[in-house]
């Protein structure tokens with residue numbers, strides 16, 4: 498398991514990853530204030546509030562619905578770190594463009610020198626994908642930097658890096674990386690990174706908020722804006738030979754108007770698969786056995802899962818790991834990584850989300 502949930506002391510996980518490049522890029526371009534929106538227990542608005550504050554940017558968070566009587570979880574973090582938190586009616590929220598335009602105007606009126614940027618709900622943006630590229634880079638660097646035989650006792654490397662060092666070589670191992678997916682930005686970004694770096698990994702997205710057509714359209718759209726913005730820069734220079742030799746798809750952005758059709762073709766061959774959740778349900782629906790499963794994992798392994806997102810990746814990872822173990826046992830000739838997909842090592846990307854439990858505990862107080 499990739500403990501990306503431990504990425505940050507307040508907010509672990511993919512919401513932080515998705516802002517990793519975006520916010521510094523905005524600040525670099527002179528932005529002083531960011532505006533974004535989300536639900537009362539939105540991990541995205543909380544992440545924007547924290548990351549903006551860390552960079553010295555002011556954040557304006559538009560929250561759908563009413564202020565809760567007891568702020569907990571992401572809502573508490575949003576209120577604690579956000580510069581301005583306001584609650585908007587569902588009717589206003591339904592028209593995002595007008596809602597954002599009004600808020601931007603308001604911020605400019607308050608401070609004539611303000612440079613205001615709007616961050617899309619959920620942080621789905623070409624720059625968000627760079628955060629996942631950094632994750633893939635980090636995995637490679639951690640393994641490359643590892644001295645043979647691991648670190649001496651008391652070495653400076655963290656537990657996270659040590660664990661990565663212990664993995665089979667990421668350059669040659671066909672990992673299957675399982676990612677619980679809402680908008681799909683995290684899974685798509687990771688798949689683009691895998692293709693760009695010419696790695697033999699496959700990303701498996703668990704579809705939670707839409708069907709396969711939705712996620713395919715997301716991949717095409719994100720890859721299109723990514724290639725339009727960074728394609729040429731990323732595909733020139735060091736590493737080009739390795740990529741040319743790699744079996745993965747060529748992502749050469751031909752720039753400008755051609756980016757759209759290039760994206761369509763390239764998104765078809767991203768190392769990315771979409772699979773349904775083992776027990777399909779309407780997005781956000783929680784069954785009592787899900788909470789029981791999260792508690793069981795917490796008690797057995799000390800790993801916090803939430804029933805809406807990370808539990809779904811956990812379930813699939815367990816299922817695939819068991820299938821791989823069974824396949825290996827029934828065919829002793831096929832070693833790890835030596836056979837088909839069934840024997841590829843399974844990695845779960847833990848995208849965080851533990852604070853989501855606080856909101857759920859208010860909704861289902863008897864379940865805990």
Ligand SMILES: *Cc1c(COP(=O)(O)O)cnc(C)c1O
Nearest residue numbers: 678679680681682683806849850
């Ligand atoms: C937001 C979130 C997701 C969904 O991420 P996408 O990039 O929108 O697919 C998955 N898991 C957790 C824990 C999240 O907080």
